[in-house]
Amino acid sequence: MxxxxxxxxxxxxxxxxxxxxxxxxxxxxxxxxxxxxxxxxxxxxxxxxxxxxxxxxxxxxxxxxxxxxxxxxxxxxxxxxxxxxxxxxxxxxxxxxxxxxxxxxxxxxxxxxxxxxxxxxxxxxxxxxxxxxxxxxxxxxxxxxxxxxxxxxxxxxTPNFLATDLFLQRYNVKKEDIIKIDYRGNGWPGFMRIETTKSTLKISLGKYWWFIGSHFFYPxxxxxxxxxxxxxxxxxxxxxxxxxxxxxxxxxxxxxxxxxxxxxxxxxxxxxxxxxxxxxxxxxxxxxxMLYFKKKSLNARLKFISNSSKSQEVLNPDLIDYILSIYVCFTVLISSNPIIRKMLAKVPLRVMWLYKLPYSIIVNSINSKNMWKKN
Ligand SMILES: Cc1cc2nc3c(=O)[nH]c(=O)nc-3n(C[C@H](O)[C@H](O)[C@H](O)COP(=O)(O)OP(=O)(O)OC[C@H]3O[C@@H](n4cnc5c(N)ncnc54)[C@H](O)[C@@H]3O)c2cc1C
Incomplete structure (x- = not known):
């Protein structure tokens, strides 16, 4: 199924x-x-x-x-x-x-x-x-x-489990100490709340999304x-x-x-x-x-990864979509490397943010011009 x-x-x-x-x-x-x-x-x-x-x-x-x-x-x-x-x-x-x-x-x-x-x-x-x-x-x-x-x-x-694992490591939270984890809630856009045997951490969505939303953690x-x-x-x-x-x-x-x-x-x-x-x-x-990812740049990504038979109408990609897709596929590919995984647990959030920044700026500017939606 x-x-x-x-x-x-x-x-x-x-x-x-x-x-x-x-x-x-x-x-x-x-x-x-x-x-x-x-x-x-x-x-x-x-x-x-x-x-x-x-x-x-x-x-x-x-x-x-x-x-x-x-x-x-x-x-x-x-x-x-x-x-x-x-x-x-x-x-x-x-x-x-x-x-x-x-x-x-x-x-x-x-x-x-x-x-x-x-x-x-x-x-x-x-x-x-x-x-x-x-x-x-x-x-x-x-x-x-x-x-x-x-x-x-x-x-x-959906972020993979590695996202939560590495996020906990960077906040020095031991998995065995965790009593409860909430990814959202506490108003909007909400907080990640990690209750441990020692303390309770409350991290705003804005802060952890740069990490968990990073392409390193895309299945x-x-x-x-x-x-x-x-x-x-x-x-x-x-x-x-x-x-x-x-x-x-x-x-x-x-x-x-x-x-x-x-x-x-x-x-x-x-x-x-x-x-x-x-x-x-x-x-x-x-x-x-999200729509740019699903409907505009999908066919560019599919040039780089094997795909099974799914049929849904999407838009044709432009050159910039191919360039951005190389970044996305490359990031997903290297994320399975154990050395990169170790590095991801250590690099400052700011570096993670900077790594994704060019992608976000370009996608925001494509979206703000609304060009692909009009096509
Ligand atoms: C992985 C993921 C990605 C998302 N991406 C986007 C996005 O790109 N844009 C956007 O606007 N919103 C996205 N959302 C949706 C958003 O976070 C809220 O779930 C949605 O707005 C519904 O809010 P609510 O307050 O009505 O839900 P609530 O009243 O809080 O209820 C949420 C319901 O969803 C169920 N649920 C929670 N997580 C999952 C899960 N992973 N799989 C199956 N069921 C689940 C819960 O059991 C609960 O019944 C995403 C949610 C998830 C889980």
Whole structure:
């Protein structure tokens, strides 16, 4: 079922939404919103606006679902993500926030397959998770009938485990001392919070993202992915990286709904959610860096790495995209070298920042001119 081996976006779009993708950047859509949960605590303790957590709680309380496939960090092994079926409000809240490490969401799918025939579920996942679920639904009736909706998470890439390991080393945190790790939460854009037997560290997203977001920690499969908006989910959720929300320290999400049942569910949540309709252009504007990576420079990267059969329409790359792709592929390639890994644990964050700076400046300038989007 792994979507990394073979995947047809057109046929799955036809099967799920009855039409091929209308918008090459975000896929099929019905409505776009920006908003947040009206529950201050849910909003503050989630990744952005707390919408995913709030929708799951509502669906559970209204009997729309009996459980949701979500991810928490394992209590005994706090650095390991644990996919599970949350069946209570408390469990859904416990699973809130983004986990910036590889997550084997498929291990909990078996619990849905083995569940009572009348039970209904929601699934939360990254594009690669949801695409795998969609393929599995094609051959497994229980998954098709019993999963009532899939909530997708916008995704640029998932950092590998090395990112967290080296980050802990640089802060002199021993893995065995860790009691709990939160990658997001505590308002927006939030903090990484590392609770150890000795102390609690709180590191702002801005600070650790230069490290964890560095191309040194990109899994190879993320280099071949063209789906940043989780285009086969019933609704997709991301951070509202827009100027009008940049001073909001509580958190706002952007949402794309793709199915009537999801649009209706959001309408029914008038008391639980604060949502405003926005243009799909504003949604793409909030994700220009990610869209450049997925839709504009993908084919340039694929010239340098082998790829399996995935068919999704993307834009043709220009010379500058090839140059930037050489930088990205070279960085991913050398990151597997043990000497480079040792160096990464030691180099000052400023050096890491400087290494990525030319790439960021060029991509920002390409995006600010909006040239590729107009083509
Ligand atoms: C690896 C990764 C990359 C991302 N990249 C982008 C991006 O490029 N642009 C952008 O705008 N937003 C990105 N996000 C999404 C963003 O961080 C928030 O998850 C999103 O805005 C939803 O916020 P929320 O407050 O509604 O979610 P919450 O209410 O906090 O709920 C989050 C839900 O997602 C589940 N979850 C968390 N991490 C994972 C995971 N790794 N795999 C599967 N399920 C998970 C949790 O169990 C929880 O149910 C990314 C998230 C992740 C995990």
């Amino acid at each position: 792994c979507p990394g081996y073979e995947f047809s976006y057109d046929s799955l779009n036809l099967e799920i939404f009855g039409r091929k993708p209308e918008n090459m950047l975000i896929g099929n859509s019905l409505n776009c919103y920006a908003g947040f949960s009206t529950n201050e605590s849910v909003r503050f303790n989630s990744s952005s606006g707390g919408l995913i957590t709030q929708i799951l709680i509502f669906a559970l309380e209204k009997g729309i679902i009996d459980g949701a496939l979500v991810i928490k960090m394992n209590k005994d092994k706090p650095l390991e993500p644990e996919p599970f079926i949350a069946r209570t409000k408390e469990e859904i809240i416990e699973a809130a926030q983004s986990k910036y490490c590889p997550v084997p969401a498929n291990v909990a799918v078996k619990q849905i397959i083995d569940s009572n025939p009348n039970e209904k579920f929601a699934v939360v996942g990254l594009p690669c998770h949801i695409n795998g679920i969609r393929k599995a639904q094609q051959i497994n009736k229980k998954l098709k009938n019993n999963i009532v909706f899939c909530l997708g998470i916008l995704c640029n890439h 190879k499969s993320c280099l071949t992915c063209s789906d940043g908006f989780c285009e086969l989910s019933d609704a997709s959720f991301g951070d509202a990286w827009l100027p009008e929300y940049s001073h909001d320290n509580k958190g706002t999400s952007v949402v794309v709904t793709r199915t009537e049942k999801m649009s209706q569910l959001l309408c029914d949540m008038k008391n639980e959610l604060e949502l405003i309709k926005i243009d799909d252009n504003r949604i793409t504007q909030s994700q220009m860096g």
